[in-house]
Amino acid sequence: MKIFYDHQVFSWQKIGGVSRYFIELVRHLPDDIGYVMPPMFSENVYLDTLGDSIPAVKSLSFANYRVRKKIYEAVNQLRSASSLSRGGYDVVHPTYYSPYFLKRLKAPYVITVHDFIHEKYPQYFSDASKVIREKKEVVTRADRIIAISEHTRRDLTDIYGLPAERVDVIYHGASPLSSVHEPVGGVGERFVLFVGDRTKYKNFMNLTEAFAIMSKADPELQLVCAGKPFSEAERAHLAYLGIGGRSIACFATDSQLAWLYANTSCFVFPSEYEGFGLPILEAWSAGAPVALSRASCFPEIAGDAALWFDAADPAMMARAVSEAVYDADTRRRLRNLSSERLKMFTWEKTAELTAGIYRSLSAQ
Structure with a gap:
């Protein structure tokens, strides 16, 4: 056939x-x-x-x-x-x-x-x-x-x-992006990861506000965006929030993206709508803790193997992401749950x- x-x-x-x-x-x-x-x-x-x-x-x-x-x-x-x-x-x-x-x-x-x-x-x-x-x-x-x-x-x-x-x-x-992990220059020890397009329904602006809340308590934390460079409007918005110096946008190869997933403190997917959410599986495959908006297909795909927030509430998003970044027990629990859930996919x-x-x- x-x-x-x-x-x-x-x-x-x-x-x-x-x-x-x-x-x-x-x-x-x-x-x-x-x-x-x-x-x-x-x-x-x-x-x-x-x-x-x-x-x-x-x-x-x-x-x-x-x-x-x-x-x-x-x-x-x-x-x-x-x-x-x-x-x-x-x-x-x-x-x-x-x-x-x-x-x-x-x-x-x-x-x-x-x-x-x-x-x-x-x-x-x-x-x-x-x-x-x-x-x-x-x-x-x-x-x-x-x-x-x-x-x-x-x-x-x-x-x-x-x-x-x-x-x-x-x-x-689900499959690992690359067995080769290539570090991305300028990325420090603790960073929150966003992957993909930043079209408005992806809810990136609310993520920046959540990150601004978190950054007040942790001046070393970075926001890393794997995707196209920041637009002038985005750079102005990040500067207004006081996080321009700690926000990075980079086009990542598969080996660089694999490194980012493997080293991030938390992968965040704040989108209002997706058909599936393949980056969730990519993050899980690398052992990354995941925080998601409670929207569209995400509860169906992620179940209890993620932390949840309202996409329209930056403060709630900041709390969920902070738990993933700073609570070792939560990170361990999410890693175990996601490893089991990956078997579905x-x-x-x-x-x-x-x-x-x-x-x-x-x-x-």
């Missing part, structure tokens, strides 16, 4: 949860299931882990990244469309929501729904209306639908009116359950 995975997410995502999901899924497929990927242009860092099992991946060196992405998408879509039209596969699993493939299908398809961020926060995305429209078409026409959490399945039923029985919930897996299980869907569709 062969599964066709297309180009979509790899055209525009260098690193990120959606592309990591597909790479880990492919890497852990059972032996009786093969896969097909079209040759593509991409700068995705995870594709290299597939080695020679996929056609050569190329990238361009001219123009800025926004221009390159447009070129990648245009060329890659033509290649995916050509491969789809030729056939030679049993099931199609698109990696995002463009409907370009619908008229070229020669087999059933399954779609994975990761979240409903565009639907819930359209004001933060210039392409929100396009993504919402295309996503609804692709998802509602799919032969099978995978949701990455029960919370996402509820969103599918609430927003699209789909019956819950049309949707299979299959969790992500393996890429082998993700791949085997997904393979069951592939087999079912192929037999139709």
Whole structure:
């Protein structure tokens, strides 16, 4: 049996949860299931882990990244469309929501729904209306639908009116980012870690206020943000709070991120909404204590293996994070609980359950 995975997410995502999901899924497929990927242009860092099992991946060196992405998408879509039209596969699993493939299908398809961020926060995305429209078409026409959490399945039923029985919930897996740990310059002994994009629904500003409260009692504590550099507005806000000199933003490689998780005093995820929350598993895998907003899918994923706070309450957030940073018994308890809970989330299980869907569709 062969599964066709297309180009979509790899055209525009260098690193990120959606592309990591597909790479880990492919890497852990059972032996009786093969896969097909079209040759593509991409700068995705995870594709290299597939080695020679996929056609050569190329990238361009001219123009800025926004221009390159447009070129990648245009060329890659033509290649995916050509491969789809030729056939030679049993099931199609698109990696995002463009409907370009619908008229070229020669087999059933399954779609994975990761979240409903565009639907819930359209004001933060210039392409929100396009993504919402295309996503609804692709998802509602799919032969099978995978949701990455029960919370996402509820969103599918609430927003699209789909019956819950049309949707299979299959969790992500956990795996260490890198066996090599590369220290990040300027990071001290005690630091609070934030990972990823700082779009408004991620609630980063409330985290800075919580950190400002904590910093009054501990002038050595740092706030480290793995992601893009601070914007001018963020730098001004941090300076206003008096924490500009103790706040660091850095683009971290996998080996640097592994080091940050392994050495942080507390990983904090204050987001108002996520589809799953893969960084929680990454932090647990490194033994980091975790503090989370009691929102969206987080209680489902983390259970009792995290400290909790109201995303809208910086003082409550500061108390929860402080407990993780300074209470050795709490850190020990969280480490033991998270180690046990991690057993729920393996890429082998993700791949085997997904393979069951592939087999079912192929037999139709």
